[in-house]
Amino acid sequence: MSRAFWTGLAIAGAVLVETALGYLVPAPGRYLDPFLLVAVYCALSGNEVHGMFAGAAAGWVQDVLFGGRVLGLSALSKLLVGYAVGLGSGRFLIATTAARSLVVLLATVADALLVQWLASVFSVEAAGLSPVALASRATLNALAGGLLFALVDRRQQRWA
Amino acid sequence: MALAVPARRSRSLLAGLVLAHLVAISHQVDGGGGVSLLQRGLLGALSPLQRGVGAMVGGVGEAWRGWAFHRETYEENRRLEGRVRQLETELQARSFQAQEAQRLRDLLGLRQAVPMDTVAAQVVGRDGMPWFRTLTLDRGEADGITLDAPVMSPTGVVGRVFAVGPHAARVQVLLDRDGAAGVLVERSRVPGVVSGQVSSQAAGAEDLVLKYVPERADVVVGDVVVTSGMEGIYPKGLVVGRVRFVGKGSGLFRDIRVEPSARFDRLEEVLVVRQAKEPFDTPRSVE
Numbered sequence: 001m002s003r004a005f006w007t008g009l010a011i012a013g014a015v016l017v018e019t020a021l022g023y024l025v026p027a028p029g030r031y032l033d034p035f036l037l038v039a040v041y042c043a044l045s046g047n048e049v050h051g052m053f054a055g056a057a058a059g060w061v062q063d064v065l066f067g068g069r070v071l072g073l074s075a076l077s078k079l080l081v082g083y084a085v086g087l088g089s090g091r092f093l094i095a096t097t098a099a100r101s102l103v104v105l106l107a108t109v110a111d112a113l114l115v116q117w118l119a120s121v122f123s124v125e126a127a128g129l130s131p132v133a134l135a136s137r138a139t140l141n142a143l144a145g146g147l148l149f150a151l152v153d154r155r156q157q158r159w160a
Numbered sequence: 161m162a163l164a165v166p167a168r169r170s171r172s173l174l175a176g177l178v179l180a181h182l183v184a185i186s187h188q189v190d191g192g193g194g195v196s197l198l199q200r201g202l203l204g205a206l207s208p209l210q211r212g213v214g215a216m217v218g219g220v221g222e223a224w225r226g227w228a229f230h231r232e233t234y235e236e237n238r239r240l241e242g243r244v245r246q247l248e249t250e251l252q253a254r255s256f257q258a259q260e261a262q263r264l265r266d267l268l269g270l271r272q273a274v275p276m277d278t279v280a281a282q283v284v285g286r287d288g289m290p291w292f293r294t295l296t297l298d299r300g301e302a303d304g305i306t307l308d309a310p311v312m313s314p315t316g317v318v319g320r321v322f323a324v325g326p327h328a329a330r331v332q333v334l335l336d337r338d339g340a341a342g343v344l345v346e347r348s349r350v351p352g353v354v355s356g357q358v359s360s361q362a363a364g365a366e367d368l369v370l371k372y373v374p375e376r377a378d379v380v381v382g383d384v385v386v387t388s389g390m391e392g393i394y395p396k397g398l399v400v401g402r403v404r405f406v407g408k409g410s411g412l413f414r415d416i417r418v419e420p421s422a423r424f425d426r427l428e429e430v431l432v433v434r435q436a437k438e439p440f441d442t443p444r445s446v447e
Contacts, residue, residue: 016213020217066289075181076178127291128291137290
């Protein structure tokens with residue numbers, strides 16, 4: 001219950017960040033994906049099931065409020081990314097900020113490639129991401145994710 | 161930290177969820193026209209959240225601009241030894257009001273210029289994914305907005321409604337790769353189709369591509385492009401943009417880029433067409 005509540009709150013926070021970015025940053029330069037950060041953090045701090053559900057929920061909200069004509073592409077992509085990260089976090093020690101940033105970087109690349117692949121499978125016309133844009137997106141998400149996860153963990157430790 | 165979950169259980173859950181998603185996506189892709197119940201329900205449930213957030217962000221922005229303005233005014237007043245502080249404050253406050261009034265006047269002017277039943281809507285959300293170009297509006301079915309309704313700004317065509325909830329609508333802007341509109345070059349009457357580009361990050365990605373214009377067609381840089389009404393969505397004669405580049409294409413057609421008239425990243429209010437009052441036959445500019 002508590003975990004679901006915090007996940008919901010994090011997704012609401014992601015909506016706030018994404019909406020604010022829409023007002024502040026022009027579309028081509030908007031690389032940060034707060035919904036992916038929610039999915040990855042849930043997977044890292046929980047397990048593959050938590051990551052999977054958090055990814056699906058965050059992806060659906062992203063699809064409905066910010067996505068294209070067909071819903072579910074981002075949800076399915078983030079579901080798979082959440083599952084994979086959760087599975088990885090159960091097998092490897094991913095505790096340092098650098099390791100977590102690397103996970104976010106890989107998750108961003110995987111998410112982008114999955115969305116583009118799913119769009120092509122379902123014949124949904126979607127603009128492509130250039131390698132430079134993908135690298136910028138992954139780097140920015142990795143930096144933001146590493147910083148954010150460290151802040152959230154510090155706050156949790158203070159509360160505990 | 162991580163809780164142990166039986167691997168078999170998690171794999172079964174994964175398979176079930178992936179299958180459910182594939183079915184949900186396939187259903188939408190095969191469904192053809194119309195807004196799915198899923199989309200309508202989810203948009204109805206989630207749009208109040210986004211509307212609230214949008215209002216909050218807008219409020220914070222206004223407060224920030226207000227703060228910046230007050231600071232600027234304060235410095236100015238210090239230079240003038242405080243003589244005109246109140247006057248300057250009032251002037252700036254009126255300037256804000258004047259800007260807003262100008263935007264609304266432009267919108268009203270457009271509303272009166274086009275012979276259609278329209279409804280004004282606020283933009284509460286902008287595209288958050290690099291693959292799609294969309295907007296979220298604070299008006300929906302309850303305000304008479306229907307699927308495929310054209311959306312306009314005072315400077316040009318914005319796009320069409322692709323999902324409607326009770327109090328929200330989502331708009332596919334012309335820049336989206338999946339979006340397209342039948343157009344005419346106003347001067348030479350050459351027909352074509354405009355759509356978004358393949359890559360959202362490429363140089364000039366904020367331009368539209370004008371497709372299917374033959375090599376020998378009379379199109380030059382600066383030509384105004386207007387809707388042709390051929391696709392049955394956009395009324396004929398609305399300004400789409402201006403030709404920015406004309407080059408040699410790889411096949412039978414020319415490579416033409418159009419600079420859209422609508423400023424997609426700065427849109428705050430738009431007009432949504434509810435129903436055409438009369439045919440919009442004569443091409444006209446709304447600029």
